[in-house]
Amino acid sequence: MALRYAILGLLLDRPSSGYDLAGRFADVIGAYAWDAKHSQIYPELRRLDQEGLVEVVDRGARRRTTYRCTGEGLTALRAWLMAAPTSTGGVKNEHALRLFLLGVLEPEEALEVLRQTEAGARGKVQDLEAEFAALQERTGSASGGPLGLTVQLGIHSFRATAQWARWASEQLGADADLDRSRADQCGSGSSAG
């Protein structure tokens, strides 16, 4: 049931076609909240239309059909948001799982993954910070409006990932270096693992 509310939320921000929605899922929201492919989105839009939660506002070229969230849709979305604010609801995050299992790899392999993780996360932070600055300017608000909250959540999340990756690298690097560099550097007393 989460998919339909994700769609309603996106439409509430701005009327969109299925194609647009697919792009928006692949973009921001799909990275840390909910992802969906067009093969799911189109049928769901039709269902939502039948139930009156969205409505068609435009049919453009190439069968492009633009939908908008109705009042009923907003009511449904808000009911869902208020319904179970503390439930966690079955997270699936393959990237996080890989990080979770990092201890299985050899330190040098893990270091490589961590390097990529940190670089990727820092890139995301930069992108989102630019987006946030643009929002601040556009809305004339320090918080960047409703979307600003969302963007900041992303910034906080990716920054935390980057910081953790850095910390983890240092831990692993220290362990790995110990074994190797004690040979040619001055080995100031440290117990072997």
Added chain:
Amino acid sequence: MALRYAILGLLLDRPSSGYDLAGRFADVIGAYAWDAKHSQIYPELRRLDQEGLVEVVDRGARRRTTYRCTGEGLTALRAWLMAAPTSTGGVKNEHALRLFLLGVLEPEEALEVLRQTEAGARGKVQDLEAEFAALQERTGSASGGPLGLTVQLGIHSFRATAQWARWASEQLGADADLDRSRADQCGSGSSAG
């Protein structure tokens, strides 16, 4: 395919029964990486056993069957971990989605959700910090060993969520207070909505 690798990873840390695994999924890993119910876990364990990736090490009371990850299982897991370290792979996180859509709610409703979010996240941070300290002591290592990395990832993630929730509350609170407290506090010029 992620489920089996999550299971292999958990078994690698410590041999467990299906029942144990269900608890461990519900506990730490399920909160931010991968969740699974027992109705999925038991069949997958049998499949892994047939494929030689895990093996039975004990049959206790109440049909309790304890599995261990085999060398073949470790090989498979490491191959998977090294295979596609950058793919994001379709995140599903209902809790994050709710936060993502927070702008839809009235400020006061959103504030309530944020309050609960912050409290929950800080609770998680405390739990995990205690676990990390225990790990440091048990392993005699500042990094807490392989599991320490994982626990720190959780700490970083939940701390980021808590900090964001606090920030978002302040933003919303400022907006909401403006409308109300201008009446009895000194109303320094601000345009009405």
Added chain:
DNA sequence: TCTTGACATGTCGAACTCGACATGTCACTC
């Protein structure tokens, strides 16, 4: 010994999700 509740596993149908395949439109270019 009977009941209760936690432990432990099994199974099934419904719903969800994905990738692959398919169809057609439109702007641009050669």
Added chain:
DNA sequence: GAGTGACATGTCGAGTTCGACATGTCAAGA
């Protein structure tokens, strides 16, 4: 006017996931 590629939607089968129902074990207490 034929070819190309991005735009835009549709569909289907295979695999995944979940909740609900089911079965049985064992310890503790009434």
